Amino acid sequence: MTLSWGVKKLKNIFISLLIFSSVFIVPAFNYADESTKQYTVGVDDVLEISVLGHDELKTVAHVASDGAISFPYVGVLYVKGMSLSEIEKELSKKLSGGYIKYAVVSVTLSSYKSMKFFVYGEVGSPGRFDLEDNITVLKAISAAGGITPDGLYGNIKLRRKQKNKPGYKEININLKNTKESHLHADMPIESEDIVIVERSNSFFVYGEVLKPGKFILEENTTVLKAISLSGGFAKYGSPDRVKILRTEQGKSGYKSIKVDMKGAVSGQIGKDILLEPEDIVIVLEGIL
DSSP states (O other): OHHHHHHHHHHHHHHHHHHHHHHHTHHHHHHHHHHHHTOBOOTTEEEEEEETTEEEEEEEEEOOTTSEEEETTTEEEEOTTOBHHHHHHHHHHHHTTTTSTTOOEEEEEEEETTOEEEEEESBSSOEEEEOOTTOBHHHHHHHTTOBOGGGTTSOEEEEEEOTTSSSEEEEEEOOSSSHHHHHHHTOBOOTTOEEEEOOOOEEEEEESBSSOEEEEOOTTOBHHHHHHHTTSBOTTEEEEEEEEEEEOTTOSSEEEEEOOHHHHHTTOTTTSOBOOTTOEEEEEEOOO
């Protein structure tokens, strides 16, 4: 009795495992496959087509510019705009019409070159790129040759087509070393996305400094840092005669801001003014 009961219990456990596998393992595979089956085929996509029991019919089909493919016994078949499932059904129908009875056709996506994304601006090789699996914002920029020196401190924007209405939604991308930057770097790229790396903002230092000119505006650049980048005060430069010329939105000309250099050097709050894009720092000669 004990042996019989033990065998029966093992049999019940085995059946339970089979049921568990059929409920939890098989559908997971089917669901993943189903999402791919709903992909809409476009020009330049590459399809792998096979027929169960007929290895000689295994074909790699390139979707031509007219949206068609060619397959043995079927000839030319227009597939642009069809899902993989629809292509399978259509090929099965045509093959079963006289060539292969009860044809079981499988169509998989080898490469979806009809899906593109674009990277423009301050990158090594701007242009159009094929959208492959797991392409993120960071990988997209890398595919375009990375950011050039002129764009290291520039703004990065992602333009994405809006669903159900014309135009694009613009997303500001932060790739600086913050919590938000990791989320942005890993943001998946979608078909027709446009990544734009803008040129770094700049400012100018003129007058009585050792190295006057144009400089890249890094984050948190102040007047003190600007003068330091320009080599410091020249022989006749006066700390009492430093000003910032700043454009005002909607107005012509510049707004003149006097700088309290003594307060800035001593660390007084608000005296070491943060520079804005296109600011001009002027250092004048001292008055005798």
